Amino acid sequence: MRKQFCDAMVARSAANRLVFMTGDLGFMALEPLQEVLGEYFINAGVAEQNMMSVAAAMARQGIETWAYSIAPFCYARPFEQIRNDIAFHGLPVKLVGNGGGYGYGVQGPTHHAIEDYGVLLTLPDMSVYVPVFDQDLAAVVPLVGESSGPAYLRLGRGEPPSGYTVPDYAPWRHLVSGRGGTVIAIGPLAGTYIEVLQNLPDAVRPNLWALAELPLGKHPMPEALMAQIESGAELCVAEEHVARGGFGAELALHLVEKGISVGSFTHLCARKHIYDAYGSQNFLRRQSKISAENILAWASES
Amino acid sequence: MRLSDEDLKKARKRLLQMHFESGVGHIGGNLSALDAMMILQHEYLRSDGNQFILSKGQAAGALYVSLWSRGLLSEDDLKRFHMEETKLPAHPPAIGIPGVLFATGSLGHGLSLAAGTALAKRFNSDAGHVYCLTSDGEWQEGSTWEALIFLCHHQLAGLTILVDHNSLQGFGSTDAVASMNPLADKIRGFGIQIHSIDGHDLGAIRAALDAPSSGPKLVILNTIKGHGVSYMENRMEWHYLPLSEKQYKQALMEVAES
Numbered sequence: 001m002r003k004q005f006c007d008a009m010v011a012r013s014a015a016n017r018l019v020f021m022t023g024d025l026g027f028m029a030l031e032p033l034q035e036v037l038g039e040y041f042i043n044a045g046v047a048e049q050n051m052m053s054v055a056a057a058m059a060r061q062g063i064e065t066w067a068y069s070i071a072p073f074c075y076a077r078p079f080e081q082i083r084n085d086i087a088f089h090g091l092p093v094k095l096v097g098n099g100g101g102y103g104y105g106v107q108g109p110t111h112h113a114i115e116d117y118g119v120l121l122t123l124p125d126m127s128v129y130v131p132v133f134d135q136d137l138a139a140v141v142p143l144v145g146e147s148s149g150p151a152y153l154r155l156g157r158g159e160p161p162s163g164y165t166v167p168d169y170a171p172w173r174h175l176v177s178g179r180g181g182t183v184i185a186i187g188p189l190a191g192t193y194i195e196v197l198q199n200l201p202d203a204v205r206p207n208l209w210a211l212a213e214l215p216l217g218k219h220p221m222p223e224a225l226m227a228q229i230e231s232g233a234e235l236c237v238a239e240e241h242v243a244r245g246g247f248g249a250e251l252a253l254h255l256v257e258k259g260i261s262v263g264s265f266t267h268l269c270a271r272k273h274i275y276d277a278y279g280s281q282n283f284l285r286r287q288s289k290i291s292a293e294n295i296l297a298w299a300s301e302s
Numbered sequence: 303m304r305l306s307d308e309d310l311k312k313a314r315k316r317l318l319q320m321h322f323e324s325g326v327g328h329i330g331g332n333l334s335a336l337d338a339m340m341i342l343q344h345e346y347l348r349s350d351g352n353q354f355i356l357s358k359g360q361a362a363g364a365l366y367v368s369l370w371s372r373g374l375l376s377e378d379d380l381k382r383f384h385m386e387e388t389k390l391p392a393h394p395p396a397i398g399i400p401g402v403l404f405a406t407g408s409l410g411h412g413l414s415l416a417a418g419t420a421l422a423k424r425f426n427s428d429a430g431h432v433y434c435l436t437s438d439g440e441w442q443e444g445s446t447w448e449a450l451i452f453l454c455h456h457q458l459a460g461l462t463i464l465v466d467h468n469s470l471q472g473f474g475s476t477d478a479v480a481s482m483n484p485l486a487d488k489i490r491g492f493g494i495q496i497h498s499i500d501g502h503d504l505g506a507i508r509a510a511l512d513a514p515s516s517g518p519k520l521v522i523l524n525t526i527k528g529h530g531v532s533y534m535e536n537r538m539e540w541h542y543l544p545l546s547e548k549q550y551k552q553a554l555m556e557v558a559e560s
Contacts, residue, residue, distance in 0.1 A: 050445060057418025
């Protein structure tokens with residue numbers, strides 16, 4: 001999504017004055033943005049804490065400010081700066097983390113971000129965007145740019161099936177229909193499920209919903225989705241994020257508070273930070289049992 | 303408006319009163335920083351666009367008193383310092399106080415915030431200078447050095463850093479805990495203009511702040527923790543201790559006679 005992100009940022013910069021900061025990352029991806037922004041593109045160096053506080057101060061002075069790094073470096077090291085300097089003041093700094101989840105697969109555990117949005121959503125007024133498809137960036141970047149409070153954009157890699165027509169961006173999208181259970185998947189993971197679920201017979205094929213914005217309260221669930229859940233259909237939430245602080249926990253609490261019972265509830269989520277062996281993002285998804293094979297197994301068993 | 307010795311004496315007494323009435327410690331580091339904050343508030347922050355960031359948030363008492371001295375906080379505000387339903391907690395909050403841009407109190411944030419403010423002013427072509435007061439112990443925070451690298455690299459001429467160098471920190475002297483003394487020598491390599499002065503000499507503070515500079519400037523204020531109160535001066539326990547009534551009365555007397 002980096003290329004699409006960069007394209008969208010270049011387009012935004014044509015009509016909006018903004019400052020883009022990076023923690024020395026973006027090689028072979030952000031150069032077009034660097035070229036159009038000139039002095040307003042700031043490589044803040046390998047110093048994420050400073051970058052976030054500087055971004056807060058520039059936002060405080062009325063400048064639309066973006067702060068970019070790879071996802072784990074974007075939120076974990078400078079968390080206190082994000083909390084104290086950005087969130088406590090409700091400043092609309094746009095945090096961008098590339099390679100959320102296991103996106104940096106074989107780079108190892110220090111480069112994974114599987115608790116990023118859960119941690120950030122503990123902060124006041126934080127909005128999180130997890131685009132599903134590369135094409136979403138053209139719509140999502142303006143939403144992040146116009147966000148009145150702090151926002152975190154988790155970039156990944158869109159993985160729709162070959163030849164798939166990506167539906168227009170919306171926070172909630174119904175990607176696959178059927179008469180089976182209900183799957184809600186966060187971000188790009190949803191795209192990886194489309195093909196295997198589409199190939200199931202209608203009678204057992206689950207409804208697949210993709211969610212791209214958090215927290216839940218920001219965009220209530222569509223009525224059709226609520227109807228499926230309330231019908232007692234088996235429900236599965238899938239996310240490349242640990243269970244604690246994830247969407248699964250948020251949804252379960254929401255349903256309990258509303259007095260809505262579900263037929264069954266399965267949470268496919270990032271299981272571990274530390275593995276005995278590492279590999280690609282898909283390798284680690286399989287290790288965590290959140291891969292397309294795992295959703296197929298769930299659909300077949302439910 | 304030029305700050306007078308009487309203004310300063312009145313502020314020192316009010317600071318002591320505030321901390322005594324609320325039973326709050328941290329008075330030592332407030333007294334070391336008060337002179338600089340008073341001169342900033344009265345002589346440098348009245349100009350349009352000039353802004354101040356207190357990085358050593360534990361000196362909020364001195365900040366509040368200096369704002370009160372300028373008429374930006376009321377007597378009632380000070381009376382509620384550190385009490386229930388106060389808008390003046392022990393460290394500056396995020397909203398509600400004129401002239402306070404950011405909540406501070408966790409050390410190592412202010413210099414980056416000041417750098418970002420100065421850079422934004424450059425980008426916006428806004429008038430005004432940014433002043434940031436740090437503690438000396440705060441230079442043990444890595445983020446403070448990140449900020450120094452950044453503000454020097456970007457040659458932020460609209461920024462002046464002041465260091466309240468009272469040589470005592472939370473649990474020992476800066477020399478004993480993790481010495482960077484002489485701090486000026488450690489910083490000099492960054493190419494920033496440095497002044498090292500008596501932090502209780504108003505004339506020296508003015509001279510350092512007024513010195514022309516084509517880049518950012520750093521003023522090391524060599525101060526005394528607990529300045530102006532004999533039994534507090536250079537004693538670490540006054541980082542924490544509240545004042546007894548007897549101590550308070552003695553402190554007031556010493557300030558009055560100074």
